[in-house]
Amino acid sequence: MTDIPKEGKLTRFLDFTQLIDMASECVGGKVLFATDDFFAPAENLIKSDSPSFKEHEYTEFGKWMDGWETRRKRIPGHDWCVIQLGVQGIIRGVDVDISYFSGSYAPRISIQAANLNEENVPTMPPRGVKTGAAATPEEFEAISELNSDSWDYLVPMSELKLGDPDSSHNYFFVNSQQRWTHIRLNIFPDGGIARLRVYGTGQRDWTSSDSKEPVDLVAIAFGGVCVGFSNAHFGHPNNMIGNSPDSCQVDGCVLTTQEEEDMVRNQWILPAHKWKPLLPVTKLSPDQTHVLDSLTLELQDVITHARFTIIPDGGVSRLRLKGFPSSICLLRPLREKPTLKFSLKAGFRANL
Template sequence: MSDVTRLPDLASRALGGAVVAANDEFFAAKENLVLPEPPVARTEFGHKGKEYDGWETRRRRSPGSDWAVVRLGAPGIVAGVVVDTAFFTGNYPPRASLDGAAVEGHPSVDELLKADWQPLLPLSDLAGGTANAFAVTSDRRVTHVRLAIHPDGGVARLRVHGTVVPDPRLVDAGPFDLAALENGAQVTAVSNEFYGRPDQLIGRGLARSMGEGWETARRRDQGNDWVEVSLACEGVVTLAELDTSWFLGNAPGSAALTGIGPAGEVVPLLPRTRLQPDTRHRFVLASAPGVERVRLDVFPDGGMARLRLWGRPTAAGRSALGRRWFDALPEVQALEVLGSAGVPPDEAGRLVGARPLTGDLPPAVRRLLDGNRLLGGDRLLDGDRV
């Protein structure tokens, strides 16, 4: 994808992102940085001065720089950053940089400040009143980013665009939404997105309005609209949810789901089925082989709030998910992950240095990378088929 801003904003509040710490937020709150809505002009004045829709620090009277730490809503690999200084003209920072860190669990602020921060964006010039966009070259998964502004000033929004890399250990707990953006699914093709972005279909939580779904223009021909989703991994879909909440006079009349397998084979999942407006439709699907992509066809057009595809990964899908995740971990976190799995430090160091891992591996490592469950009646025991 050439335009990295088409990739999900991993830091967005809509995906669960949050600004967990900042050294200063005297004029405007740090939480504004990750709001999903575009910044707006503010004209009122408060007790501390003019109000701004963004994060703004006081004027520094000592050397240094200001910073804010953001927990990504979905950890992943960063491909681009937008430091938006909209409406900050005489008070924007002239330069900024961005670092990333990967931390296990749910760290405190003190733990985050001591994390192994690695550069993602070097110190770069900014313009005022501008969505300053920068490409990022990285192959490592991060859970947090730290924006530093030099020396001080205001930033309206921080967008951290990239590819979601989910933690496969969470997948092993049970069925999960194979189509969820936070689990690594992506919208790969769409017929029309006139009124609403299709990636909102697979967003987090329930839609709060019609504006938080996917909606097409009105069709004036005999065709129909559709959207294709690349799943988090190859999996068997057992339950589909087609949610038309908020869509009253513009919901599709009917819909169908079709899967595409790893060799391009077509797998019918849900035949064309009547839909109702403003309704969460749930359909238990007949047994079918694993698929990598799913196409949703709506007839003839209209809008939908959410698409959920619940199921389990196939053995090949779980293995691909686990190995992609482990290969993308920074060294410090990879060592910590292996240590928590019971791998001795010397062996863990050797394995991390040998990524991507192939050949015979210790059972604990195979269980971590490939999972311990299979579909279709097969079982795994310590990573071995029995």
Template sequence: MAEPVSSEVIISPGNSRKLKSNSEHSQCPTFVYLPELSSEKIGGKVLYSTDNQEDAALNLLKSCDPVWNDNALSLDKHLDGWETSSLSSQSCQWCIIQLGIPGVVYGIDVDTAYFIGHHPLRMSVQVAKLSTENSPKTSKKTSKEERKRLSEWAASKDWDELVPAQPLQPGYQTSCHNYFKISNRNSWTHLRFSIFPDVFSPGGGVARLRVYGQPAADLSCTPNDSLTDLLLLQNGGVCVCSSCPKMIQLASTLNYDDQSTTSDNTCTRPGENHLLPIFDLEKLKDTAVDVFWAVYRLGHPGIVKKIKIQTGKFDCQYLSFCRLEACLINRKQNFEDNGFEDKADLYPWQTLLPLTGLLPCTQSVFEITPPRHGGVITHIRLSLSLSAPNPVKHKLLSATLKRLHIHGYKCIPSFPKL
């Protein structure tokens, strides 16, 4: 069910999604560009851990990269991650994690960054699919009675083995990422992550646990006349391909509701709630413009009524533009085909939002007139056009957009019989 990915991949600690060169991107497993279903940003939670350290285990789900703690060598300090107690007598420590979004797991990255000499020798992952009613309710401060109830609940569930016990590499720069490719295509809601410390050094831990996959959202209970964000990750919207790895990194951050308690430092522009006027490409033909694009599959076919774009904090001395196109594709086709990016230009794209200039720290709303096919669409193509020198191009790309919302109504398309 799980296949370890070659350990010869060389990347810096905790930096699998921020590689610096195309060669490094080619070495990185393709599943790391899928949504991170376990991230705290989309609602991932640690329900229980056997070492009574749920707060420490929550570090596994952080979206940020692990950082080195200069005081980690002292007795009262811990590394950035889930570090179990050195006094524990158990041969195995485990925690129960509720995925932020139920989904199909395609790959797992167990990051042992900075855990050197006291990293777990092995780990395993088990999974379960539970309804909302069967999922345990937890509070911030878990009492002894609650811990006992959670322990009994975890023991009573039938857990399916997703990754059998596998060895882990130490947290050196060249070996900290332990990738496991998953072939099981069932959908899951919870997982039990187990680590097996060295019997001679029972303490230790893991920096991050990243679970990558496709969301399995169910919009069947959403009324057809209810305005819904069809692009939202929690509703099943997902980026299927892009022009380059940098673009798919950006695209994967645009379509989710941030459930974490941390806030960013993006400033706002009081009194300004608009973008620059729509531009004509012909007027920009003498300007050197690089185009980056990403294709999203909507969580459900629908009719788009409103688009909301929120820009990030970037240097407005460089020209930045965006365009949105839409098309209707038969969902019976295989959207996981690796060659989809090669076929993207062959589909009948219709303009949804013309080329539009962007200003930093701005939120804008556009009312949409439906395109062809009766207005029903299944895919969105986002194109970003940037006029900037190479040294700042990728930095500008990552900061241009912050959120993209596609609001519309669910609709079942009709396709002609062949």
């Protein structure tokens, strides 16, 4: 086992949080192994949404918690888990979020990493539903092939600090220029962590690619990243070069010129009843053009504004709303009014 470096300190430089979360489930991150998942499974660590708290909810094993929580150690050692990064590349920093774990968070952590070839990663037994269980001898045997206890340290053993109960982030800067594919999160000796964010930039192994086939050079998996933007209130521009959205919906409304100006000043906070559904939540497929009919077979209302929502995030290259000008549409008999059609192309999904 490699020597454990001296205790680390929290970083004050939070610029790396503008980068992508390379471990997130939404980009293909996956938990390969965890020593224990008794109170809550390690898969919660890489959820894309923020942690939540349900005051009166319990499981058969205890209080329901939105994170990874292990039982108290009755034997020597500490708990740890191994995560396969969804985007492989250079890690700039990590966020260890212990929100809502005010009485049971892990006191200390360390993070190790490795750059592994896919063929060298053993086939792990399916984890399934892990709440209330510990790793099996079969799982320990499989993960031992990775020798993860000897991986390089990105974050040495470091103390976690609890801030606000509902927002306790611990940020650590990573000083490494190497490419990484897997990380090991160690908690000392046990306890809970809500989320683990691994921020960085993708870096592709170009030696394994076909030089005759074009690729999307701006894809986040290959190192694409936004280095400047004018406004990111509704989402960081990096989302445009990530995966395609899972689904989308379109709503419409009728506004006067003055109402439009008011909405711009109020960041489009419009009463819900003003919006009329034009397209329900609809599943999308990556790198495909979709032609979709509106929710109503015969659209009777004139629409001046449309709101296009992608769920949960991602990239869309074009959106077309095909219909008729109001001066023509309103003159048609009801039975002849056309169906509004939507044409859009979801973003390219890299082979993560």
